[in-house]
Amino acid sequence: MRTSVDPPYLRLLQMLRDEGPISRAELADRLELTRPRLLAEVERLVAAEYVAEAGMAASRGGRRSTLVELHPRLRFAAVDLGASSIDVEVTNGRLEPVAAYTEAADIRSGPKHILHRVSELLAKARIDGAYDRLDGIGIGVPGPVSFRDGVPVSPPIMPGWDRFPVRELVTREHGCPTVVDNDVNIMAIGERHGGVAHSVDDFLFIKIGTGIGCGIHLNGDVYRGTDGCAGDIGHIQVDPNGPVCSCGNTGCLEALFSGVGLARDATAAARSGTSPALAERLTAGPLTARDVADGAAEGDVTCIQLIRDGGHRIGSVLASLVSFSNPSMIVIGGGLAQLGHLLLAEIRSAVYRRSLPLATGNLPVVLSELGSRAGVTGAAVLASHVAFEQAS
Numbered sequence: 502m503r504t505s506v507d508p509p510y511l512r513l514l515q516m517l518r519d520e521g522p523i524s525r526a527e528l529a530d531r532l533e534l535t536r537p538r539l540l541a542e543v544e545r546l547v548a549a550e551y552v553a554e555a556g557m558a559a560s561r562g563g564r565r566s567t568l569v570e571l572h573p574r575l576r577f578a579a580v581d582l583g584a585s586s587i588d589v590e591v592t593n594g595r596l597e598p599v600a601a602y603t604e605a606a607d608i609r610s611g612p613k614h615i616l617h618r619v620s621e622l623l624a625k626a627r628i629d630g631a632y633d634r635l636d637g638i639g640i641g642v643p644g645p646v647s648f649r650d651g652v653p654v655s656p657p658i659m660p661g662w663d664r665f666p667v668r669e670l671v672t673r674e675h676g677c678p679t680v681v682d683n684d685v686n687i688m689a690i691g692e693r694h695g696g697v698a699h700s701v702d703d704f705l706f707i708k709i710g711t712g713i714g715c716g717i718h719l720n721g722d723v724y725r726g727t728d729g730c731a732g733d734i735g736h737i738q739v740d741p742n743g744p745v746c747s748c749g750n751t752g753c754l755e756a757l758f759s760g761v762g763l764a765r766d767a768t769a770a771a772r773s774g775t776s777p778a779l780a781e782r783l784t785a786g787p788l789t790a791r792d793v794a795d796g797a798a799e800g801d802v803t804c805i806q807l808i809r810d811g812g813h814r815i816g817s818v819l820a821s822l823v824s825f826s827n828p829s830m831i832v833i834g835g836g837l838a839q840l841g842h843l844l845l846a847e848i849r850s851a852v853y854r855r856s857l858p859l860a861t862g863n864l865p866v867v868l869s870e871l872g873s874r875a876g877v878t879g880a881a882v883l884a885s886h887v888a889f890e891q892a893s
Contacts, residue, residue, distance in 0.1 A: 510542050514889040517571045522555040524566035551892050576632035577884035580640040581876030584608050584711035589622045590877045591631040600631035611661040637888030638679040639880030641687035648729040651681040657747040678887045686723050689716025691879030692832050696870040703829045710835035711760045758811035767793050776803035794840050812844045816851025823856040834869030
């Protein structure tokens, strides 16, 4: 999250979150505050139970300063809702997990059912001793979100969620501030906080899963656009004669290469007999991206080609984005990132071949370091930010 324009108390709390205990003297120096002003801010935050004393700092030549840290009672909830899963973590103030739950779920079962299940998991965490009260909740959903209003807006794969008051309902139920964002945005925030993009201010995070999206991280913060739908690259048309997409249009990138699209093409290849590896796996049940990855590892030509075709399509779209925004890095995540370096190599090839040399001369295209935890990590960052804002 951006800190240069944040008020001192917010920057102070973010420093303690990201770095651990810091002395009062060092905080005054880094925040460029007078000692009396810093002491007043700290005492106010101590009284509000946002920070606590943490012993004495090493001597700087005079009287030793007192260390301060985030209050040990602080707790944030991070919720990452996928098309077919729920991931919930409760963290301490340093965003270290103290409880975590993952289970299969169908986002199409509707907001009341899904959010009720989230509440049950949070109740379990409370019973298990993970928290006494929550200070902030961050939620990511797999569809367009009005960040300002905290509601999904016409999400193609989320029937029944349009304009559902997610933020309002969760805030009321759990008695703490809540923030709702698109899932790929929270993944980008997570990767910036604790992954391969740590300290990179300008990068693109590409989620390839049931859907395809792009988290745009510019000047140290997520760019969401005027209405919150920036980065929805899955619905860029790449083949006017392609299959019908969940959004109702034809030939979208997401319709051609996503979890659903890859399973469709893999099943067709298995049934036509062009892929012995997939035909064998089809006898055991519906095919997934993992089956394609395993078939490619065994040298199945069709599986290899399916991955290459998908990587080429992704890379061709990304090449346009690179020419437009000139990022410092591209991070590939989401469920289909498990296709690994074969997919990554094809994406890189298309990006480097189709973009201007000036834009790609020093452009790493890499896999996410956080993997499946990118979403909950980013949701926890957002939860902490919205909680810290209450310290004003």
